[in-house]
Amino acid sequence: MGIISIEKANNLYWLGRYTERVFTTLRKFYRIFDSMIDFDDAEMVYSEYCQRLSIPNIYTSGQQFVDCYIFDPKNPDSLYHNMERAYDNAIVLRDELSSNVVSYIQLALDAIASAKGTAAPLFQLQQVVDYLFAFWGCVDDYVENEECRNIMKTGKYAERIDLYIRLQYHTKDIEKEFTKFVNRMKKTNMHCNLDKLAELTEIINTKKEFNTEYQEALNCLQGIVEVV
């Protein structure tokens, strides 16, 4: 323990990204689900969401969107699928993270599976949010290696910025997450593309409208960190 291989650094980074992807998209999904109640045209709601996330709109109705986007393990964009990818990365890190930390990923995965087909799946899915909160709390408490925590959180904030930009969060929110991202990244030994970082810093500092510049910002973000 305490020595991180290239493979593990990669797993740590992607564990951070996938857990955040599930966390943020699930919280967004609550709002989408709510909007679909009032809108007659549910398709308009979820199709815009798909467009924002650059995922294919393969859904045929509001209900089918809920079933497939949340629960379908074969849908590579589904919440369940992304949680499985988090699990894939976590399970190979037991020696670094501890069984206690990894158990929250297992619990979150199981919670999505058990919410499927229930009368009020959003109630059940609240558990997923809770487990992911607990996961990060547990990471701070149990993961002794600071480098590990920094790599995971670099991934977490990279994903959060990506999603916030796509989902048109307020610029202030994005700025806040960007500061956290840079702080964490600087504490790791991951390769950083300084040109891309400077470019993204400029976009954020000049408070450009992410609505129009978001693809540019995302391209910069993608190229900043290189794990392997």
Place this chain on the structure above:
Amino acid sequence: MQNLVDHTVEINKLLARYGVKFGIYKNQEFHEQLFPFDAIPRVITHEEYSELEKGLIQRVDALNAFLKDIYSEKKIVKDNVVPEDFIFASSGYLPQCEGIIPPKGIYSHISGIDLVQAKDKSWYILEDNLRIPSGASYPLIARELCRRAAPGTFKENNVVDNRNYHKLLKETMDYVNCGGISVIMTPGRYNAAYFEHSYLAERSGCVLAMYNDLFVEKNQLFYRDYKGENKKVGVIYRRISDEFLDPMSFNSESVIGVPNLMDVYRAGNVAIVNAPGNGIADDKGIYYFVPKMIKYYLNEEPILKNAPTYLPFYEEDRKYVLDNLEKLVIKDVAEAGGYGVVFGSDLSKEKLEDMKQLIINESRRFIAQEVIDFLDLDIMENGEPVPRKADLRAFVLSGKETKVWASGLTRFSRNPDSFVVNSSQGGGFKDTWVLSR
């Protein structure tokens, strides 16, 4: 005890939460399965354990002496105690290991010895596992959860604490460490025993590594750190088979090994736990000779008995086997994991004849054993105790001293008509209590 049994469901839920699973391939697809836990423990009394402990230490010491002899002077062959056909024709014998004396002369650092208890309470050794025996992690984590479920049960009973396995493992690895970090090498998460690899790494503080984390340079083994500060490895507890360990020495098509690892090992720069080539000593054919080894190397009478075994290789035994096949169990020496085991009583007349012919044609390939009338252990099924066949895998660790872990993996068959207890074939497991007095 009832309090513990009443919490079986909760304990199994916690085992699921902590990812206590094993991997299995079905229709060429990988699945992770939970390993069902039954809360009624196997209880071994203090007196019984004292005898078992002595017998297990004796057996493993003899097996280690055998391995040292076979890969050097081969006195036991020269003295006609073990026929050479059983050495050089065995797939477990690796000529690449000839002449290599591992650090501190230990070959089998972690031995998994499978035993069964007969109805008369006597113990029989079923087989020795000296390559990469698995299973210690399951009772290790289960005990932790059982104590949470029913503290009173453990207060009232004098159960030896078994939660020291990782310490014994680390101690064993440290003893042979050639200078450097300690690594547990796994083939990856799609291996059947991956949970165990990762859990033992977590508990022992060893680094969990895959083949691509390790490399050889200047006859030393290194762990590749992502910061570029490579660390020398002093001991590697490899959880991959010999044939895949080093493509330069064994299977050249292996992509999960470390090229030139055997050179580092041969130079004495790294200890490999367990030593490559141990397969010769846990070959099912060699099993027959272990009591003879104990007399030969230790000049002692074997404390623990083998199950009555016949080698069709010997004419007298072959005749007995052919005459009594319907009441014997036949084992293919090349198989493991409960596969290649055939009960004569299950075979039709036609199949019996086919088997007899096979034994005549390939007498070295099989051993035959009397069917031991196992002492059944109760398991809970639908709220009722029901008897099931069970075995015990005892773990013996050889470092500065040879020590037996005061616990073990008790596996049981969930099928009332089956003797096969392997997890890969649907079996479950129990905690194994050793009483301190």
